[in-house]
Amino acid sequence: xxxxxxxxxxxxxxxxxxxxxxxxxxxxxxxxxxxxxxxxxxxxxxxxxxxxxxxxxxxxxxxxxxxxxxxxxxxxxxxxxxxxxxxxxxxxxxxxxxxxxxxxxxxxxxxxxxxxxxxxxxxxxxxxxxxxxxxxxxxxxxxxxxxxxxxxxxxxxxxxxxxxxxxxxxxxxxxxxxxxxxxxxxxxxxxxxxxxxxxxxxxxxxxxxxxxxxxxxxxxxxxxxxxxxxxxxxxxxxxxxxxxxxxxxxxxxxxxxxxxxxxxxxxxxxxxxxxxxxxxxxxxxxxxxxxxxxxxxxxxxxxxxxxxxxxxxxxxxxxxxxxxxxxxxxxxxxxxxxxxxxxxxxxxxxxxxxxxxxxxxxxxxxxxxxxxxxxxxxxxxxxxxxxxxxxxxxxxxxxxxxxxxxxxxxxxxxxxxxxxxxxxxxxxxxxxxxxxxxxxxxxxxxxxxxxxxxxxxxxxxxxxxxxxxxxxxxxxxxxxxxxxxxxxxxxxxxxxxxxxxxxxxxxxxxxxxxxxxxxxxxxxxxxxxxxxxxxxxxxxxxxxxxxxxxxxxxxxxxxxxxxxxxxxxxxxxxxxxxxxxxxxxxxxxxxxxxxxxxxxxxxxxxxxxxxxxxxxxxxxxxxxxxxxxxx
Ligand code: NAI
Numbered sequence: 001x002x003x004x005x006x007x008x009x010x011x012x013x014x015x016x017x018x019x020x021x022x023x024x025x026x027x028x029x030x031x032x033x034x035x036x037x038x039x040x041x042x043x044x045x046x047x048x049x050x051x052x053x054x055x056x057x058x059x060x061x062x063x064x065x066x067x068x069x070x071x072x073x074x075x076x077x078x079x080x081x082x083x084x085x086x087x088x089x090x091x092x093x094x095x096x097x098x099x100x101x102x103x104x105x106x107x108x109x110x111x112x113x114x115x116x117x118x119x120x121x122x123x124x125x126x127x128x129x130x131x132x133x134x135x136x137x138x139x140x141x142x143x144x145x146x147x148x149x150x151x152x153x154x155x156x157x158x159x160x161x162x163x164x165x166x167x168x169x170x171x172x173x174x175x176x177x178x179x180x181x182x183x184x185x186x187x188x189x190x191x192x193x194x195x196x197x198x199x200x201x202x203x204x205x206x207x208x209x210x211x212x213x214x215x216x217x218x219x220x221x222x223x224x225x226x227x228x229x230x231x232x233x234x235x236x237x238x239x240x241x242x243x244x245x246x247x248x249x250x251x252x253x254x255x256x257x258x259x260x261x262x263x264x265x266x267x268x269x270x271x272x273x274x275x276x277x278x279x280x281x282x283x284x285x286x287x288x289x290x291x292x293x294x295x296x297x298x299x300x301x302x303x304x305x306x307x308x309x310x311x312x313x314x315x316x317x318x319x320x321x322x323x324x325x326x327x328x329x330x331x332x333x334x335x336x337x338x339x340x341x342x343x344x345x346x347x348x349x350x351x352x353x354x355x356x357x358x359x360x361x362x363x364x365x366x367x368x369x370x371x372x373x374x375x376x377x378x379x380x381x382x383x384x385x386x387x388x389x390x391x392x393x394x395x396x397x398x399x400x401x402x403x404x405x406x407x408x409x410x411x412x413x414x415x416x417x418x419x420x421x422x423x424x425x426x427x428x429x430x431x432x433x434x435x436x437x438x439x440x441x442x443x444x445x446x447x448x449x450x451x452x453x454x455x456x457x458x459x460x461x462x463x464x465x466x467x468x469x470x471x472x473x474x475x476x477x478x479x480x481x482x483x484x485x486x487x488x489x490x491x492x493x494x495x496x497x498x499x500x501x502x503x504x505x506x507x508x509x510x511x512x513x514x515x516x517x518x519x520x521x522x523x524x525x526x527x528x529x530x531x532x533x534x535x536x537x538x539x540x541x542x543x544x545x546x547x548x549x550x551x552x553x554x555x556x557x558x559x560x561x562x563x564x565x566x567x568x569x570x571x572x573x574x575x576x577x578x579x580x581x582x583x584x585x586x587x588x589x590x591x592x593x594x595x596x597x598x599x600x601x602x603x604x605x606x607x608x609x610x611x612x613x614x615x616x617x618x619x620x621x622x623x624x625x626x627x628x629x630x631x
Contacts, residue, residue, distance in 0.1 A: 005228045007034035011091040012227065013084065015039045015077050015131060016101025018055025020199030021150075024216035025098050025223050026059055030068035032224065035091045038063070039073040039083050039101065045200050047103030047119050051076075077101045078122055080130030084138070094135045096227045098148045099128035099172075104201055106161045117164045124150075124168035129175060136188065145188030146227040149176040153194050153239065156248070169194075173237060180235030185538035189234035191226045194248070195219045196241030218243040235287075254282045257299040323454075323485035325447045327411030333442060338384030338462075341435040342369035344524070345376040348383055351521035352554025353511060362567055369434070376432035378471075378572045379557045382424070382550055383524050384438045385460040385473035412447060414454070414479045420579075421549055422455070423476035423616075425495040427574040429469045438470060439463045445474075446494065449487035454479045457494045497578045497616025500601035505592035509559040510607060513547065515586040521551040546582040552589060552613055553577050556604040559591040560619040564600050571622050573598075578616040581606075589613070598623065 007029055017026040018040030030036045038059045042052030056072040063070035073086040077099070087094040103123050105116040132147055139145025154162045155169030176192040183190055196202075197219050198211030206214075222240045225231055237248045256276035259265035270277070286292060349366035354377075356363060365373040440462045448455040460473045474495055514520070518531040526548055529536040537545040557575055565571035583589065588607035593600050598621045604614035 005032060005224060005230055007032045007096075007224075007228065010034045010095040011037070011087050011093050012096035012098065013037040013039060013073075013087050013094060013131070013135065014098040014100060015083065015127070017059055017098075018042055019059075020201065021195055021197055021216040021219055022098070022100040023059050024197075024220040025100065026070065027063060027066075028217075028220040028224050029096070029227070030063040030070055031066060034096065035069035036063060036071075037073050037083065037087045037090065038070050039075065039077070039086075041074055041076050041101075043103070045103060045204075046105055047123055048115075076123075077127030077131050080127070080132070080134040083131050084134040087135075088138070093142060094138050095142065095144055096146045097132055097135045098150075098223060098227070099131060100148070100150050101127060102150065102201065104162075105164060107164075108161050109163050112164055117167075120164040121168050121171070124165070125171040125175070128172055132179065136183075139183075139188045140186045143187050144229070145183060145186065146231070147176075147179065147183070147188065147190040148223055148226060149173070149190065149192040151176075151192045151194045151237070153196070156194060176237075177235055181539070182535060184234055185535070189226075189231065191233060191236040191238065193219070193222065193226075194237065194239045196239070214242045249285050249287075251280065251283050252286050253278060253280050254284070255295060323447070323487065324411035325485075325487050328409055328444045328447050329411075331410045331444060335439050335441045336384075336387055337437055337439055338387060339437045340384075342374070344383070345380055345432070345434055347520075348380045348524045348554075349377055351517070351524050352377065352379065352551055352558060353513060353517065354558070362562070365567065374434055375569050376434055377554065377558065378428050378432065378561070378569050379426065379550075379554045379575065380432050381426055381428070381438075381462055381471040382473060382553075384440050384462055385426070385471070386475075386550070387440070387525060409444060409456075412454070412456075412482075414482045418480040418482065420478045420480065421475065422478045423474075423495075423497065423576070423578045424550065424553060425474040425476075425574065425576045427472045428569075428572060429471060430464075431569050432470060433464060436465050439467075446491035447487055448491050448494075449483050449485055449489060450478075451483045452481065454482040454485070454487070455491070455494075457491045459493070495576050497576060498599075498601060498618050499616060500592070500594045500603055501596060503594070505603075506595050507563050507593045508590060509563060509593075510588055510590045511555060511559070512588040513555070513583070513585055517551060517585045518545055518547045519585075521548050521554075526550070542582070544584055547585050547587075549579040549582070549613075552583045552604060553579075555589050556591045556602055556614055556617065557619065560593060560600050560602055563593055564595060564619070564621065572619065573622040574620040576616070576618055577604075577614045579613070580615050581611045581613045583613050 012029045012034045014022050014026045014036060016022040017038040022040070026036045026038050038056045040056040042055045043049050051074060053072065053074045056074055060070045060072045071086060071090040073083050075082040077083065084094055101123060103120070105120055107116060128149055149172040151172045152169040155166040159166055173192050176190045179190040196214060197216040198206065198214045199216060203211045219240050222238060222245050226233060239246050239248055256273040258269040258273045263269050346367050346369065354363040354366045356367060365371045365375060366377055368374060440460050442458060442460045444456060445459050446457040448457065456477045456479065458475045461469060462471045464470045476494060522531050531545050531548055534545060561567055561572055583606055589604055590607050591602055591604050593602045600619045600621065602617045602619065603612060604617065605612045
């Protein structure tokens with residue numbers, strides 16, 4: 001980057017800008033073209049007293065005298081909306097908020113009164129929250145926002161006599177970290193500084209020559225840079241003083257799991273691991289709570305490792321053992337049970353678009369438990385199978401529920417957030433019972449090394465209450481960036497995809513999904529917020545929550561079932577799809593079908609975009625099937 005950093009056309013609000021650091025920020029931003037709201041209530045350093053308009057007015061005058069644009073605001077930051085209103089009234093917008101206003105009530109812990117504690121939280125933490133919350137919708141609307149929170153080394157490291165202040169300042173770091181996550185999709189960036197400068201707050205503890213030397217003007221350039229269009233930094237924490245600028249990050253020891261099958265988790269087991277717990281050799285630098293979840297899940301997985309590998313301590317499972325294909329393939333996790341009745345089957349059918357109308361009552365057999373031919377859609381089996389799949393039961397449920405990640409499977413640790421559901425196969429050995437209990441057993445069939453990525457081929461067998469096989473499901477998942485471990489390049493067990501014939505399709509069905517389709521489908525078990533929470537979807541780079549790939553699959557399977565099986569589920573033997581692109585709820589799905597012998601090839605695309613969403617897909621009809629096309 002080169003050239004002067006400017007703020008022409010931008011509107012900045014600096015709180016507590018009547019003197020000290022805030023004054024320096026206001027003057028620098030204005031000198032670079034920003035229109036500035038100079039907020040200051042003009043109170044004493046301890047707060048809670050009467051205000052004066054003088055400090056803000058003097059700064060406004062100085063800015064105007066230098067040819068800049070500024071207006072004063074004399075409200076307390078505790079009235080956040082009023083400050084933002086001043087910006088909107090005077091300049092029509094707000095782009096930058098520097099939360100700087102501050103007071104001190106320093107006393108040793110036992111001498112701090114409730115009032116001393118509360119007023120510090122109100123001005124620093126609550127004030128920053130209220131001002132920022134008032135500005136945030138306007139920034140969102142403009143697609144631009146820069147926010148600064150002011151913390152302090154006192155909070156980061158502790159400071160004698162400042163428990164109230166230190167608590168508020170650390171609170172601001174948490175506020176900023178989370179706001180950074182929430183704002184980034186709208187180009188609203190939030191960073192925290194822990195400044196050091198001579199001011200009336202420091203002159204009581206520093207000698208005068210230091211107060212004079214360490215000027216606020218040395219802090220202001222970092223603030224200006226972070227508030228500029230040029231900066232894409234967010235969620236940062238910076239210490240800054242006298243022109244020295246440094247970023248601060250977390251460091252965490254590798255830690256230890258303080259239990260194993262033979263050693264319960266106890267104060268003594270924690271003590272016995274103390275050296276490892278506190279050793280910063282091989283430390284990492286976590287940047288999100290996902291990183292923590294990784295370790296916690298590794299500890300949980302450690303329990304399984306211990307159970308299946310006699311004698312090894314769970315605490316050892318944290319060691320990086322590389323990829324062990326044999327171990328992954330030999331893993332036999334506990335079976336999961338899925339108990340359901342007609343309600344679950346009906347909910348699933350609604351989730352994949354079954355409806356009732358006066359004109360067409362053919363879906364009633366999937367939606368009404370009192371119907372003479374009441375039955376489950378064959379693809380309903382994916383629900384119990386999915387619960388049993390991927391990190392199994394525990395991991396997948398947690399991943400779905402929290403959007404967090406797990407550490408993979410024994411012999412193959414991976415980041416769950418890098419997992420893409422690539423292909424799906426299901427095979428029916430008999431129709432799904434309309435209620436009862438399924439026991440689902442999973443195993444890794446193959447671990448394929450694709451160079452850049454890895455592919456997990458995983459089979460789930462679903463048994464009925466009579467222990468007879470009801471269905472098998474095969475999940476093919478791609479783990480981005482996890483290849484290159486020297487494993488096999490292909491799998492003999494992976495069910496192949498198949499391209500349709502080159503002729504025009506024999507049949508085409510189009511059907512519009514509902515805007516609420518994902519909200520409905522998720523109730524069958526896949527609660528991943530990606531399918532319901534706009535903010536979460538935005539973090540994944542989607543403009544809106546997306547439909548579950550398995551929901552689109554359910555739609556397409558239903559189209560084939562209707563077209564070539566007359567909705568007779570006994571004629572539906574197997575299905576294979578490759579997931580290509582996501583579908584947005586409300587879009588129209590088009591299923592093109594080609595029948596060749598007992599196989600119906602199909603392709604599913606989105607009418608509105610023309611994008612293919614399911615490819616390489618087919619349904620195999622039961623051998624005894626006398627299926628004929630409805631055409
Ligand atoms: P300062 O006392 O020179 O300036 C703070 C300004 O905030 C004052 O003009 C005051 O009238 C104003 N203010 C206080 N309560 C207000 C409220 N409720 N509403 C609106 N304005 C209010 O202090 P300084 O040193 O410039 O501090 C600025 C910020 O930097 C504070 O948040 C402080 O905690 C923080 N800080 C300063 C350090 C330093 O070395 N000066 C060290 C670490 C943090």
